[in-house]
Amino acid sequence: MSVGQAFDAWKALVGRDLLTEARTMRSLPAMVLFAVTTFVIFRYGLDRTQLSGSLAGGVLWTTLLFAAVLGINRLFVSEREEGGFDAFRLTPAPANVLLAAKVTSLFVYLVVLELIVVPIFALFFLPEFSSLLPLVAVLLLANLGFSLLGTVVSSMAVNSTARDLIVPLLLLPLVVPLMIAVTGASAPLFGPEGPGYERFGEWLMVAALYDGVFLLVGYAVFEFLLED
Amino acid sequence: MVSVLTVLFLVVGFGLVFFWTPMDADQGFKQKIFYLHVPLAIVALAGFIAAGVEGYRHIRTGDARHDLNSYVFIHISVVFGVAVLVTGAIWAQASWGKWWVWEEPTLVSFLIVFLLYCTYYPFRYAIEDRDRQARYASVFAITAGVFVPLNFIAVRMAESVIHPRVFATAEGGLPPSMMWTFLVCFAGIALLWVTLVKLELVGKRVNGQMSRLRRSLGEESAPAPGTRRVSPQAEV
Structure with missing residues (x-):
């Protein structure tokens, strides 16, 4: 199979995933709702109305991670329940096309989730919004890592008898x-005196290394x- | 043979620990747990990595023996991992006065690795088809084996370094008596790991043979309810 054909297969798979999600709304609304409710719970759990520094980072990333788990749980459900795996095996496309397509779909879900949820987080908890622009770089690297790991873990869990349990347990x-x-x-x-960049590049490098290793x-x- | 060597090395090693090595100038007698804690941790981590290598060989060759090895390696290393965490907590209590110290990157990394490998069992048991179970378990072993060094890098970067640096310090590291004792203890613990792995493999082989004999005698081959076998079995 040539690269162009593999690319077409990838496009078809991603298009199918996004179209199905747009029509059935099976994952994304639940992820968004979950994230916003979690913010409310953190507001009372921590008893804070404004967050800064590592506390803000902790609330945001914990919430995004657990919301991502919801999407990852459902990532391969249609393949499993509606014969998508068999259909894919009948095509000459190599397995990694499916990996690439699922990573892309999950990445898109996470971007959409963050487009809705991160502004809400900022409105709820942040005194000013100048940290959001540099945060985009962190979000993208994190999304890539979540998508890669999530796809591998989800495909491992989907054929087990306890899918919903295995995904968070492994992930x-x-x-x-x-x-x-x-x-x-x-x-x-999220520093109280505007955004700081202490060890920013260093941490992005670690995240990129992590993404690279799990890509391989x-x-x-x-x-x-x-x-x- | 290996088991005899294991006993020999462990007895000599701990004899040396108590009667030959000098008292640590800073920590005194408490420091002697080092001769147990550090070899256990190194052997457990090496076992995890070896399990990843066996997992890789399994998915490359499809030979079920490699899957069995990978399973047993992880199993024994998880058992060692419990001992590492317990001895680590005791050492932390003795030298820092707290049972758990979050600022201590090596111990925290080990906990994360340990938690990950604990999920090997529920994951493996949740897959019913035997071939698929073996294949997926190997993929787990590879992924987790790669994860081990990455995790140590990330956790070390996040924390200040307060772990007792016994080997390479600015003052010149271990005196020879401590180094030799450490090496003997390390060999003893490594041999203990090998012995336990061999024992476990023999157990699996015997089980496999027994169920084959039972089948050939025409007995019901299905295991009794509640004893569904989930670990891999040696094909003889």
């Missing part, structure tokens, strides 16, 4: 290094998750 310890990096980068951004791992192992 949470695996993303700890990424969470360390992104919270480390965003804590100074995903590429190496994914075909074995698809065999039957």
Whole structure:
């Protein structure tokens, strides 16, 4: 299969995923609702009406991570329940096309989620919004990591008898290094005296290293998750 | 043979710990847990990485023996991991007065790795098809094996370094008596790991043979309810 054909297959798969999501709204509304409710719970759990520094980073990233888990849980459900895996195996496309397509779909879900939820977070808790622009870089690197790990973990969990349990169980310890990096980068951004950039580049490098390593791992192992 | 060596090294090693090594000038007698804690941690982590290598060989060759090795490596290393966390907590209490110290990157990294490998069991048991179970478990072993060093980098960066640096310090590291004792203890613990792995593999082989004999005698091969076998079995 040529690169162009693989690209077409990738486009078809991503288009299918996004169209299905747009029509059924199976994951995204739940993720958004979950995130906003979690903010409200943090407001009372921490008893704060304004957040800054590592506390703001912690609330934002914890919420985004758990909202992402909801989407990751459902990522391969239609493949499993409606024969998508078999259909994909009938095509000559290599397994990694499906990996790339699912990573892309999940990445898009997370971007949409953040476009809605991060401004709400800022309105709820932040005194001023100048930290949001540099935060975009952190969000994108985190999304890539969540998408890669999420796709691998979701495809591992979808064929087990306890899908909803396995995804968070496997995913949470695996993303700890990424969470360390992104919270480390965003804590100074939410500083009380405007955004700071202490060790910002260093933490972005760690996040990028993490993404790179798991990109290779995903590429190496994914075909074995698809065999039957 | 290995088991005899294990006993020999462990007895000699701990003999040296108590009767030969000097008292640590700073920590005194408490420092002696170092000869147990550090070898356990290194052996457990090496076991996790070796399990990843076996997992890789399993998905490359499809040979179920590698999956069995990977399973047993992880199993014994998780058991060692419990011992690492307990001895680490005791050492932390002895030298810093607290059972758990979050600023201590090596111990925290180890906890994260340990938590990840604990999920190996529920994950493996949740997949019913045997081939798929073996394949997915190997993918887990590879992913987690890659994760181990990455995790240590991230956690170390996040924390100040207060772990006792026993090997390479500015003052010149270990005196020879401590170094030799450490090496003997390390060899003892590594041999203990090998012995336990071998024991576990023999157990699996015996189980496999037993159920084959039962089947050939025409007995019901389905396991009794509640004892559904989930670990891989050696094919003889």
